[in-house]
Amino acid sequence: MSKTDSSPGFSPATPDFLSRLEQIVGGDGILTDDVALDGYGRDETEDLCFLPEAVVLPRDRRQVSQVLAWANESRVPVTPRGAGTGLSGGALPVHRGLVLSLERLDRIRSIDSDNLTAEAEAGVVTAELQRRVDEHGLLYPPDPASRETCQLGGNIAEDSAGPRCCLYGSTRRWVMGLEAVKPDGTILKTGSRNRKDVAGYNLTQLLIGSEGTLAVVTAATLRLTPRPAATLTLALPFDHLEPAAEAVCEIFRRGHSPAACELLERGAIQAVAASHPVPAQLSESEALILIELHGDDPEGLLERAAALAATAELVGGYEVLLAQEITEQRRLWEIREKVGEAVKERSLYKEADAVVPRSALADLVRQARRTAADHGLEAICYGHAGDGNLHVNLLQGDLDAEAWQTARDAAEEELFRAVVALGGTVTGEHGIGWTQRRYLPLAVGDTALETMVSIKRLFDPRGILNPGKIFVE
């Protein structure tokens, strides 16, 4: 679906505007051909496309600053972009103007093994940073499933997480300081490399998760940790979904402290099994919990695994599968990593990134099934159960486009209202972006919403940076 919304109040990117831009970034730093505009007009959110007027590819902070200053002066909207793997339409240029891609800011500036920090530019691919710090025996834990393509700037803008964030926390816990450019082109440095720093307001944490609406991140100082000496993976199949959800809660209540704790329901397992080998004892289960344990010695981990398996069995788990070899562990985690792609192959879907307190996971799953059925849809739930965060995929199935849109909008709203009533919230890691804006007021009160809008105005009085995101205009 291609759209070309234009907004009153913004100016078009005229030839004069583009020619000044070209002076800033050079001829190869600006793209206006149809293929580029189409490619940069999409991210991984559904089949949405909003064509920008131009794509600009600065090489450094100075160019980012000059591009923003010029766009701000000219009132041309700017949408920052990392790798375009976002799932809430945050990188879509919904008011046209410029897409500002950070892909060329891809240097890892330093890795400091003494202080366990790294400094990297926004366009560094997450997995590339992880491989580089691994060479030093270190770990940068945030592990979104998209880590082979997504970029640190995008992770910071979304406060992205992944399975291991269950133990280590999401991106925000690993960012100590930022280098960013405000919409008027001024450069802002926040935080520091110090492990303790309470000098003034915490602007670093304010920018993390702000979805590219307050400033463009050009580089970050990141916290690292020594890589764990031993890891182990457990697959816990269940005959029913509810006891699996209850087992997740019990695992934490008994202090097993997994590094990752993911839940897949039958639909997710079957979707993967259609095109990928899944051990029979897992593919036939109604629900599957995947656990990763981190520790200092393999023997200690085996003891922890046995205790954890006993807890799962108490709640209805059976035939626990244990993987010690790294390749076996990878094979199990591939099942989880392939779910998104596998569901997409089955049907067009809308993903609700629902979060509830862990004790309400079973209620969330029941509610998702009930809501989907009431609207003639299928729901497939999977995700970061250890964080109470399940991706509820609502599938189009056989519905025609119109019926699908009506059903999914109604089902999603009903689901989010129920999620909030369970004490949860409307996004755990994918952000509000463009597609979830109408649900933000369900999750935050009027005063919080007004405060957020005031902060946006303070950073971006002309409203040129990523307009149309987070708030309903």
Ligand SMILES: Cc1cc2nc3c(=O)[nH]c(=O)nc-3n(C[C@H](O)[C@H](O)[C@H](O)COP(=O)(O)OP(=O)(O)OC[C@H]3O[C@@H](n4cnc5c(N)ncnc54)[C@H](O)[C@@H]3O)c2cc1C
């Ligand atoms: C297969 C798949 C698996 C995924 N798995 C996970 C997962 O496990 N966990 C998870 O949290 N997410 C996941 N995601 C979602 C997505 O990968 C993350 O949100 C990711 O952080 C986006 O990074 P990106 O570089 O692609 O950013 P983009 O999609 O390009 O942009 C995302 C947002 O960040 C803003 N932005 C990008 N760069 C900057 C910058 N330098 N400064 C300011 N703003 C910026 C954009 O304007 C936009 O609002 C997944 C997506 C896919 C397709």
